[in-house]
Amino acid sequence: MASREVVVVGGGITKFAAERVDASVRDLVTEAVLLAVDDAGVDLQTVEHGLTSYESDHFNRQMTLGAILHDHIGMVPKPNVRVEGGGATGALALRTAFAYVKSGLCDSIIVYGGETNGRSVTSATAQQFFSLSSDADWEMMVGGTYTAYYAAMMREHMRLYGTTERQFAHVAVKNRRNAQFNPVAQKPMDLTVDDVLNSIPIAEPYKLLDCSLLSDGAAAVILATEDWAARHSTRWNERPAITFAATGCGTDTMRLGDRPFPYPGLAHFRGKREAARQAYKMAGIKNPRTEIDVAELYDSYSGVELQACEELGFCEYGKAGSLAEDGVFDLGGDLPVNTSGGLLGRGAPVGATGIAQAIEIMLQLRGQADPRRQVANARRGLTDTHAGTGTHCVVNIFERRD
Amino acid sequence: MATVTGKLKHLPAPDPLGPNPDPWADFREIEVLGLEWTQHYKHSLGKYSRFFLELENRRFFATRCPKCQKVWTPPRPVCPDDLTITGWVELSGRGQVVSFSVLHYAPAMLSFLKTPYVLAYVKMEGADTLFAHLLQNFGDLSQIRHGMPVRVVYNNGPVDHPIMLMAFEPADS
Numbered sequence: 001m002a003s004r005e006v007v008v009v010g011g012g013i014t015k016f017a018a019e020r021v022d023a024s025v026r027d028l029v030t031e032a033v034l035l036a037v038d039d040a041g042v043d044l045q046t047v048e049h050g051l052t053s054y055e056s057d058h059f060n061r062q063m064t065l066g067a068i069l070h071d072h073i074g075m076v077p078k079p080n081v082r083v084e085g086g087g088a089t090g091a092l093a094l095r096t097a098f099a100y101v102k103s104g105l106c107d108s109i110i111v112y113g114g115e116t117n118g119r120s121v122t123s124a125t126a127q128q129f130f131s132l133s134s135d136a137d138w139e140m141m142v143g144g145t146y147t148a149y150y151a152a153m154m155r156e157h158m159r160l161y162g163t164t165e166r167q168f169a170h171v172a173v174k175n176r177r178n179a180q181f182n183p184v185a186q187k188p189m190d191l192t193v194d195d196v197l198n199s200i201p202i203a204e205p206y207k208l209l210d211c212s213l214l215s216d217g218a219a220a221v222i223l224a225t226e227d228w229a230a231r232h233s234t235r236w237n238e239r240p241a242i243t244f245a246a247t248g249c250g251t252d253t254m255r256l257g258d259r260p261f262p263y264p265g266l267a268h269f270r271g272k273r274e275a276a277r278q279a280y281k282m283a284g285i286k287n288p289r290t291e292i293d294v295a296e297l298y299d300s301y302s303g304v305e306l307q308a309c310e311e312l313g314f315c316e317y318g319k320a321g322s323l324a325e326d327g328v329f330d331l332g333g334d335l336p337v338n339t340s341g342g343l344l345g346r347g348a349p350v351g352a353t354g355i356a357q358a359i360e361i362m363l364q365l366r367g368q369a370d371p372r373r374q375v376a377n378a379r380r381g382l383t384d385t386h387a388g389t390g391t392h393c394v395v396n397i398f399e400r401r402d
Numbered sequence: 403m404a405t406v407t408g409k410l411k412h413l414p415a416p417d418p419l420g421p422n423p424d425p426w427a428d429f430r431e432i433e434v435l436g437l438e439w440t441q442h443y444k445h446s447l448g449k450y451s452r453f454f455l456e457l458e459n460r461r462f463f464a465t466r467c468p469k470c471q472k473v474w475t476p477p478r479p480v481c482p483d484d485l486t487i488t489g490w491v492e493l494s495g496r497g498q499v500v501s502f503s504v505l506h507y508a509p510a511m512l513s514f515l516k517t518p519y520v521l522a523y524v525k526m527e528g529a530d531t532l533f534a535h536l537l538q539n540f541g542d543l544s545q546i547r548h549g550m551p552v553r554v555v556y557n558n559g560p561v562d563h564p565i566m567l568m569a570f571e572p573a574d575s
C-alpha cells in the first residue's frame with residue numbers, strides 16, 4: 001500500500017463565529033470549498049468524489065444537506081457520500097475519504113463540512129439537541145446533558161488521580177491564548193487561571209470558561225494520491241508534501257454507566273486509546289510523546305484535553321495536569337497542543353471540527369501557520385476527535401515529507 | 403408593503419474577516435427568519451417496557467444474563483458481552499454514588515427542573531453497571547460524595563416520560 005500514499009492537496013476554513021449572520025450553512029460550506037480549491041491549486045471539475053461531513057439535521061431544519069452542498073459546489077453528477085459520527089464527524093469523514101483513495105475507488109476527493117450550531121437555536125435548545133445524541137430514554141430525560149456527563153467523568157478523574165480544577169483551567173487559558181494568533185478563531189481571549197476558576201459554574205466542576213463553544217462555520221480538505229496531486233495541482237511543487245499517514249478508530253458504550261470498572265470506568269476514554277493504538281501502529285510510532293510534534297485534541301471541555309493526553313500515551317494516567325501546568329503543551333513547549341485554539345478558542349461547528357483540526361496540522365507541517373503560533377520544524381501532527389463521551393473516537397496522523 | 407411573519411431582522415452584514423476587498427460584497431444584505439415547529443412522536447419503549455411499567459408499582463427492575471450472570475441496569479434485553487437474551491430481576495433500589503455533577507442550567511425540554519440539580523451515577527445493590535438519575539433532597543451540596551448511600555424514591559406523576567416516576571435520594575447507610 002505504500003505505493004498509494006494519500007496526500008493532503010489543500011484545505012480551506014471559514015471564520016468561525018457564534019453567529020455568522022452573513023451566511024447560511026450552504027454559504028459557509030461554499031466559502032470553505034472555494035478557499036480549499038484555491039489553496040490546493042486545483043480545478044474542482046477534476047476532483048472525482050465528494051464527501052459531506054455534518055452531524056445534525058436539527059440545526060438547519062433540513063435533511064439530506066449533503067445533496068444540497070454537493071450540488072452547490074458543482075460536483076453533480078459525480079459520486080458523493082455523507083458521513084456522520086457525532087462530534088467525531090469531521091475526522092471520521094477524513095478517515096472515510098482516506099479509505100476511498102487508498103482503496104482505489106477514486107484518486108481524489110473533496111471533504112467538506114459545516115454547521116450552524118451557534119445561532120440557529122437558543123443555547124438551551126442546542127444543549128437539548130446534543131443531549132439527544134446521548135441515550136434519549138435513559139440519560140437525557142433524567143437531566144443529562146453533555147456538560148453533566150463530562151463533569152461526572154472529570155470528578156472521577158479528580159478522585160482517582162488528584163487532578164485539580166486549577167490544572168484544567170490552564171488548558172482553558174492556553175487554548176484561548178493560542179486562538180489570539182488564529183484569524184479564523186471564534187473566541188480569542190487573554191485570560192488568567194483565576195478568571196477561569198471564577199467564571200460561573202455550569203456543571204460542577206466545570207465553569208463557563210472550561211466549556212467549548214457553539215459555532216457557525218465550515219471547512220474543506222482535498223485528499224488525493226500523490227500522482228493525482230502532481231498532475232492536477234498547480235501548486236503541488238510550491239510546498240512540502242503533506243501525507244495522510246495513518247488513521248485509527250475506537251468506540252465505547254453509549255451510556256457511561258455501562259462501561260466496565262476499573263477501566264475505562266467513568267474517568268477514561270477507552271475508545272481514544274484504541275484509536276491511537278491503531279494509528280500509531282500504522283504510522284510506526286513507538287513513543288508518541290517524542291515522535292509527535294504538534295497535536296489538535298478534542299477539548300470539548302478543558303479537562304478532556306488532559307484526559308486525551310493520557311489516553312493518547314503522551315504521559316501516564318494522572319500526569320497530564322502537572323505537565324499542563326509546566327507548559328509542556330504550550331506554544332514553545334515540548335508538545336504543543338491545540339495551537340489553533342481548539343474547540344475552546346477556535347470553535348466547533350461539529351461537521352467542520354475534525355476537518356479544521358486537520359487543516360491546522362496541515363498549516364503547521366507546511367510551516368504556514370501565523371508565526372506566533374507556528375511550531376518550529378513540525379514534521380508529524382495528530383488530530384484526536386470524539387463523539388459523545390468517547391463513544392466514537394478517531395485519531396488521524398499527518399506527516400511532512402521532504 | 404409586503405408583510406413577512408417571523409421576520410427577525412434585515413441587515414447589512416460585514417465581512418467577518420475584513421478588511422476589504424470583500425469577494426462577497428454583492429451578498430451582504432441579509433434577512434433572518436424565526437421559524438416554529440412542534441411535533442408529536444409515538445415512541446415505543448419496546449423491550450425496556452417492563453422496567454417503566456414496574457416503576458408505577460414502585461419496584462425497580464434490572465436484567466440478568468443467564469450465561470455470564472451480569473446484571474444490567476438500565477436493563478438490556480440482550481447481554482452485549484455474549485449476545486444472550488436476558489431475563490428480569492428485581493433489585494432492592496439501594497445503591498451508592500460513584501460520581502455526579504451539579505448542574506446550574508437545564509436543557510430546553512427539562513426547563514421545569516429547579517437548579518442547581520444533581521445528576522448521579524449510582525452503583526445499584528446487585529447490579530454490575532451504573533444507573534444515572536437525579537439525586538433529590540440532597541441537602542447540602544458539599545455532602546454529596548463518592549460512596550454516598552442512596553435509594554430509589556417513586557412518585558405518582560404525572561410525568562412527561564416514565565423514567566421520571568423515580569429519582570434518587572440520600573439514604574441511611
Ligand SMILES: [Zn+2]
Binds near residue numbers: 468469470471481486
Ligand atoms: Zn452475558
